[in-house]
Amino acid sequence: MHNILFASSEAYPLMKTGGLADVSASLPAALKELGCTVRVLIPGYPAALDTIKKSRRRKIAQLTIRDEPVTLWQTPIKGADVTFWVMECAPFSDRPGNPYQDPDGNDWPDNAERFHLFCELTRLLALGQGGVNWTPDVVHCNDWQTGLVPALLHDHPERPATVFTIHNLAYQGLFPAEIRHTLELPETFWHMDSLEFYGKVSFIKGGIAYADQLTTVSPGYAEEIRTPEYGCGLDGLLRAREAYLSGILNGVNYADWNPQTDPHLVANYHAGDLDNKSVCKQDLLQRLNLHAGSTDQPLLGFVGRLVEQKGIDLILDSLPWLLKQGCRVVVLGSGDSDLEQRLQTLQKKFSGQLSVNLGYDEALAHQITAASDLFLMPSRFEPCGLNQMYSLYYGTLPLVHKVGGLRDTVFDPSEFTMDQANGFSFKEPTLESFQQALRRALTSYQNPEHWQSLQANGMAGDYSWKNSARAYKDLYQAALNQISER
Ligand code: ADP
Ligand code: GLC
Numbered sequence: 001m002h003n004i005l006f007a008s009s010e011a012y013p014l015m016k017t018g019g020l021a022d023v024s025a026s027l028p029a030a031l032k033e034l035g036c037t038v039r040v041l042i043p044g045y046p047a048a049l050d051t052i053k054k055s056r057r058r059k060i061a062q063l064t065i066r067d068e069p070v071t072l073w074q075t076p077i078k079g080a081d082v083t084f085w086v087m088e089c090a091p092f093s094d095r096p097g098n099p100y101q102d103p104d105g106n107d108w109p110d111n112a113e114r115f116h117l118f119c120e121l122t123r124l125l126a127l128g129q130g131g132v133n134w135t136p137d138v139v140h141c142n143d144w145q146t147g148l149v150p151a152l153l154h155d156h157p158e159r160p161a162t163v164f165t166i167h168n169l170a171y172q173g174l175f176p177a178e179i180r181h182t183l184e185l186p187e188t189f190w191h192m193d194s195l196e197f198y199g200k201v202s203f204i205k206g207g208i209a210y211a212d213q214l215t216t217v218s219p220g221y222a223e224e225i226r227t228p229e230y231g232c233g234l235d236g237l238l239r240a241r242e243a244y245l246s247g248i249l250n251g252v253n254y255a256d257w258n259p260q261t262d263p264h265l266v267a268n269y270h271a272g273d274l275d276n277k278s279v280c281k282q283d284l285l286q287r288l289n290l291h292a293g294s295t296d297q298p299l300l301g302f303v304g305r306l307v308e309q310k311g312i313d314l315i316l317d318s319l320p321w322l323l324k325q326g327c328r329v330v331v332l333g334s335g336d337s338d339l340e341q342r343l344q345t346l347q348k349k350f351s352g353q354l355s356v357n358l359g360y361d362e363a364l365a366h367q368i369t370a371a372s373d374l375f376l377m378p379s380r381f382e383p384c385g386l387n388q389m390y391s392l393y394y395g396t397l398p399l400v401h402k403v404g405g406l407r408d409t410v411f412d413p414s415e416f417t418m419d420q421a422n423g424f425s426f427k428e429p430t431l432e433s434f435q436q437a438l439r440r441a442l443t444s445y446q447n448p449e450h451w452q453s454l455q456a457n458g459m460a461g462d463y464s465w466k467n468s469a470r471a472y473k474d475l476y477q478a479a480l481n482q483i484s485e486r
Pocket of ligand 1: 017018019020022303304305332333334359360361362365384385386387388
């Protein structure tokens with residue numbers, strides 16, 4: 001049985017901007033089921049501190065890191081079966097809003113200093129020097145915000161094993177060269193085999209170059225990131241470390257995402273009886289004033305960050321055509337102001353058929369997942385993607401670009417047997433290829449028998465954490481064996 005310190009910049013329900021938060025709560029809970037003792041460490045953003053004030057939080061350490069007073073809180077969270085450690089300190093705790101960016105979408109100017117502090121606390125806790133009477137066997141770090149941890153620990157003789165998970169290689173934590181002096185990083189890090197990346201300091205390279213084991217969040221993405229096309233300039237280093245790199249598919253937390261129990265839905269349903277799925281659809285159409293067209297036309301949903309990665313441009317360019325076919329479309333998301341504006345312009349033009357909802361809304365995300373017939377994910381790249389798995393489990397057919405985790409989870413009837421097929425996919429991220437898949441989906445929708453068998457396959461799939469959590473546990477053991485052999 002292992003003690004795991006799981007460090008992440010977000011974890012649901014304390015802070016969430018995307019799938020990293022879902023994984024940082026649900027994987028630790030699944031590891032706990034397997035007998036691991038897990039502490040999930042996250043920065044104390046104001047919203048997170050507010051939430052834990054209402055829970056049975058307990059101060060477990062008080063220390064000073066680089067002149068900043070730090071308080072470490074331990075707290076259970078209702079509904080999340082895991083113990084959180086929350087780092088209260090001014091650079092995080094005095095900064096409301098998005099953890100990484102200001103309201104105009106610019107990175108906070110002191111992100112390097114802020115996440116370096118978070119890494120320093122993680123390092124101290126890893127070594128049993130954080131003032132807490134608990135030491136981990138393994139430190140599991142996630143994405144660039146924790147990338148310095150494996151680097152800072154690597155040459156310590158008495159350190160725990162380190163595992164680094166890449167949730168998205170496109171976000172690298174790149175900072176000007178001088179930051180290495182400000183942060184007093186060892187000069188040995190200033191090297192192309194270490195943190196240096198084309199004249200900048202790269203936080204993510206700390207994880208990739210130094211962790212005992214590297215993972216990413218699907219087998220498909222684990223292959224792709226070793227190629228120049230998807231490697232974001234790091235494919236060479238990833239190939240050099242491929243003996244230690246594996247792809248482990250994310251899972252779904254059925255306690256939060258289950259159509260049978262989902263408290264956000266007007267009516268619950270299950271694979272054996274989908275009548276209430278139609279009730280959810282009618283309810284949402286009415287609430288969002290989507291009345292134009294006849295009710296037996298398909299509703300298409302999108303939920304996600306409005307960024308280039310998600311292929312929103314393909315949706316935007318297809319909207320007039322889709323709406324002409326009689327479809328209704330609902331979009332929920334926030335992100336790039338340009339994409340937000342283009343969506344709003346179309347919304348004005350097509351009111352009654354298109355509903356654009358800007359902002360973050362957990363309940364609406366669940367309602368769209370349940371109410372839609374098709375769920376659109378034309379992502380240019382997708383390390384794993386959770387929404388397509390939520391959709392499958394909710395009897396909503398995903399239509400995806402065949403890439404990363406999407407190609408590991410969505411199986412198109414043109415390539416798979418009708419026992420296996422569960423959605424639609426297209427190979428090239430072009431308008432033509434996307435619209436061809438849309439046409440096939442709309443044809444299938446007119447053929448209830450075909451559609452229902454795809455739905456049934458989707459709902460019968462196992463998207464739980466069971467197998468993946470076991471794979472992580474084996475990987476922890478492999479990392480421990482590696483360091484004991486040193
Ligand atoms: P990514 O992590 O790249 O954003 P994922 O598919 O892994 O993509 O996870 C996205 C998660 O964030 C899902 O749980 C999704 O429902 C949620 N989400 C994204 N945008 C919103 C939003 N505007 N409102 C509510 N939930 C959202
Ligand atoms: C990232 C990826 C997404 C993945 C999530 C959780 O944000 O973009 O594909 O599902 O992390 O691992």
